[in-house]
Amino acid sequence: MSALRAEQAEQAEPAERAESAELPRALRANAITWLLLMGLTLTSFLVSDSLARAALLPILAVAAAKCSLVGLRFMGLVSAHPLLRVGFLVLFGALVTALWMASRAG
Amino acid sequence: MNDRTLVAPAAQPVATEPFEPPGGLLVWIVIVVETLTFGAGLVTFAVSRRDEPAVFAAGRAALHQPLALANTFVLLTGGWLMANALASLRAGRAKGAERWILAASASGALFLVLKSVEWAEKLRHGLGLHHDSFFTYYWLLTGFHFLHVAVAVVILLGLYRGIRRGRYTAADHLDVESGGAFWHMCDLIWLLVYPTVYLLGGAS
Numbered sequence: 001m002s003a004l005r006a007e008q009a010e011q012a013e014p015a016e017r018a019e020s021a022e023l024p025r026a027l028r029a030n031a032i033t034w035l036l037l038m039g040l041t042l043t044s045f046l047v048s049d050s051l052a053r054a055a056l057l058p059i060l061a062v063a064a065a066k067c068s069l070v071g072l073r074f075m076g077l078v079s080a081h082p083l084l085r086v087g088f089l090v091l092f093g094a095l096v097t098a099l100w101m102a103s104r105a106g
Numbered sequence: 107m108n109d110r111t112l113v114a115p116a117a118q119p120v121a122t123e124p125f126e127p128p129g130g131l132l133v134w135i136v137i138v139v140e141t142l143t144f145g146a147g148l149v150t151f152a153v154s155r156r157d158e159p160a161v162f163a164a165g166r167a168a169l170h171q172p173l174a175l176a177n178t179f180v181l182l183t184g185g186w187l188m189a190n191a192l193a194s195l196r197a198g199r200a201k202g203a204e205r206w207i208l209a210a211s212a213s214g215a216l217f218l219v220l221k222s223v224e225w226a227e228k229l230r231h232g233l234g235l236h237h238d239s240f241f242t243y244y245w246l247l248t249g250f251h252f253l254h255v256a257v258a259v260v261i262l263l264g265l266y267r268g269i270r271r272g273r274y275t276a277a278d279h280l281d282v283e284s285g286g287a288f289w290h291m292c293d294l295i296w297l298l299v300y301p302t303v304y305l306l307g308g309a310s
Contacts, residue, residue: 026193034186038179045175048305056306063301067294074189075290076128076283084127091138092294095145099302102152 033073040066056103064096129287130280137291140254144247144295148302151243155306158239163307165240168233170224174304177220178296181255184213185293188262188286198276200269207266207282210289214259221252247299255292261285 044062048055071088072078078085127134155162191206225248228234228241235245265285268274274282 023193023197023199026197027190030186030189030193033189034182037182037186041175041178041182044301044305045171048301048307059301059305063297066297070185070290070293070297074185074293075287076192080127081125084125091141095141095148095298098145098149099152099298102149103156103302103306 029073033069037066037069040069057100060096060100060103064092067092067096127287129283129285133284133287137287137294140291141294144250144298147243147247147250148298151247151302152306154239154243161238162240165233165238165244166304166307168228168231169244169304170227171304173220173224174300177217177224178300180213180217180220181293181296184210184217185290187213188289192279192282192286195269195274195279195282196276200272200275203274203282204266204269207262207269211259211262211266214255214262214289214292217255218252218259221248221255244303247303251292251295251299254295258285258289258292261288 040062044059047058047062068089071092072085077088187206187210191203191210194200194202194206228244233241235242262285265274265282268281
């Protein structure tokens with residue numbers, strides 16, 4: 001009986017090992033994404049003051065990059081079907097482009 | 107012939123399953139509709155800023171920039187905490203998921219408190235909804251976003267309770283994915299509201 005248990009434990013080990021390695025990897029990837037988002041936020045804040053009116057395009061580009069990071073990494077679209085990723089990027093790309101066009105002087 | 111009939115049923119789910127977005131289709135319909143609604147509001151804001159640059163420049167100057175920056179950090183941190191909660195739950199670490207999701211709810215609550223502080227300051231200075239067109243947009247855009255964050259915090263607390271009671275597990279966590287997607291939607295909307303309302307002064 002104990003030999004059977006030992007055999008079962010041995011068989012389960014690689015799967016458990018893979019699972020336990022998966023979580024730290026995911027947490028590390030999330031932490032990197034979070035740091036990038038914080039860095040980009042700080043950059044756009046500093047750029048908005050130093051570049052004043054010329055900051056429109058860089059700030060909107062940073063906003064688009066941040067939305068992509070949140071969607072692909074935090075919302076898990078990175079492992080979804082490519083069409084879903086494209087749809088998401090097109091939606092936010094179109095919104096940011098519309099904001100850029102609406103903000104430019106007529 | 108036999109080979110074909112054996113292969114077809116097995117291949118079918120593989121081909122159709124990846125089209126399901128994380129959290130399910132329903133929450134993504136909500137996300138797309140909400141994003142387009144806020145997008146329309148923000149584009150209208152940008153067009154009005156182009157028409158009344160002086161009013162909008164004065165309005166932007168009256169905003170509390172460091173508080174808005176802090177709130178952006180808080181919301182992004184909440185998104186990170188939620189992503190960690192889901193990763194922990196998927197790995198079968200329910201206790202860890204509980205802690206992450208509770209921290210995510212706390213970050214949402216902190217966002218609401220900081221936003222209330224910002225609003226109170228505006229009201230003290232008489233910058234209400236009808237002050238000028240900048241502040242009409244400001245209150246509508248940030249107010250609707252505030253409501254979304256408040257709803258998301260309630261959803262996260264419900265999910266926390268569900269994980270605590272063992273309702274959501276590594277094998278069954280679609281509701282947590284859906285709630286997480288709604289929470290991240292609040293991030294996404296704020297990532298557009300923040301630069302448009304707080305950072306951009308109107309280019310010419």
